Amino acid sequence: MPKKKRTVLDIVAMKAAAEKITVLTAYDVSIARMVEAAGIEIVLVGDSLGNVVLGYPSTVPVTMEEMLHHCRAVSRGISLALLVGDMPFMSYQASEYDAVVNGGRFLKEAGCDAVKVEGGVDICPTVRALVRAGIPVMGHIGLTPQTAGQLGGYKVQGKDVASARRLLAEARALEAAGAFAVVLECVPAQLAQVITREIGIPTIGIGAGVHCDGQVLVSHDLLGMFEKFVPSFVKAYANLAPQIKAAFTNYRDEVKGGVYPDAEHSFTMQVEVAEILKDQAEK
Numbered sequence: 001m002p003k004k005k006r007t008v009l010d011i012v013a014m015k016a017a018a019e020k021i022t023v024l025t026a027y028d029v030s031i032a033r034m035v036e037a038a039g040i041e042i043v044l045v046g047d048s049l050g051n052v053v054l055g056y057p058s059t060v061p062v063t064m065e066e067m068l069h070h071c072r073a074v075s076r077g078i079s080l081a082l083l084v085g086d087m088p089f090m091s092y093q094a095s096e097y098d099a100v101v102n103g104g105r106f107l108k109e110a111g112c113d114a115v116k117v118e119g120g121v122d123i124c125p126t127v128r129a130l131v132r133a134g135i136p137v138m139g140h141i142g143l144t145p146q147t148a149g150q151l152g153g154y155k156v157q158g159k160d161v162a163s164a165r166r167l168l169a170e171a172r173a174l175e176a177a178g179a180f181a182v183v184l185e186c187v188p189a190q191l192a193q194v195i196t197r198e199i200g201i202p203t204i205g206i207g208a209g210v211h212c213d214g215q216v217l218v219s220h221d222l223l224g225m226f227e228k229f230v231p232s233f234v235k236a237y238a239n240l241a242p243q244i245k246a247a248f249t250n251y252r253d254e255v256k257g258g259v260y261p262d263a264e265h266s267f268t269m270q271v272e273v274a275e276i277l278k279d280q281a282e283k
């Protein structure tokens with residue numbers, strides 16, 4: 001484990017060294033500490049926060065204040081990983097001014113090292129403005145959940161020649177605009193391989209096959225904690241939801257049955273003091 005904080009330059013250097021980059025999401029300090037203890041290089045406070053923590057139907061309703069609140073919590077749990085905050089829908093689309101002001105808040109107020117924005121060629125002027133302002137940017141193309149409606153839903157992107165070429169052009173444009181890495185979400189593995197070969201910055205895949213320079217997953221999916229919808233590309237490395245539910249049910253049953261708290265989980269006072277109290281109560 002490195003002893004010093006990772007920088008965006010370390011992440012870019014990992015591509016050159018052909019060292020795979022690992023990225024996981026976190027939304028609170030407990031998970032953040034565990035993600036860092038596992039040696040994960042990048043912690044992303046994704047706007048998937050909206051789905052898996054806040055109970056929204058999509059990422060669209062997530063606000064700046066909600067993102068900053070959770071980024072602050074996560075930042076208190078990590079000291080080595082690079083911390084990336086996801087810019088929520090409408091915090092960067094309306095103007096470059098909005099993007100820089102809101103992007104800056106992730107660094108100044110929430111302890112983030114970089115921000116992530118969704119979009120390809122259209123978003124490049126904004127990426128340039130952020131980078132010019134000193135805010136490192138991770139791009140995100142392919143299936144972009146904030147604009148999934150425009151893409152016809154949560155579908156694999158880049159399956160035909162025209163859309164695959166468009167995605168390659170977008171990845172190139174993001175690199176030229178100064179992004180330090182780009183997330184490829186839900187694209188065919190062969191296309192992700194071509195993009196990874198063609199650009200100098202790391203590709204971070206999610207549903208994009210094994211050839212990307214790194215991989216990202218939503219921690220709740222990997223842990224088997226989010227049962228509402230699990231994308232087919234997710235590998236559940238644990239199945240915690242049934243275990244958590246069983247623990248809650250056991251607790252409920254033991255409280256109802258007077259089993260918990262037992263002596264081991266209670267405080268006691270000296271017998272003499274208890275006797276005096278008992279005597280007083282009886283008077």
Ligand code: KIV
Nearest residue numbers: 025046047048183216
């Ligand atoms: O919001 C998020 O968690 C993401 C990752 C899945 C890339 O954007």
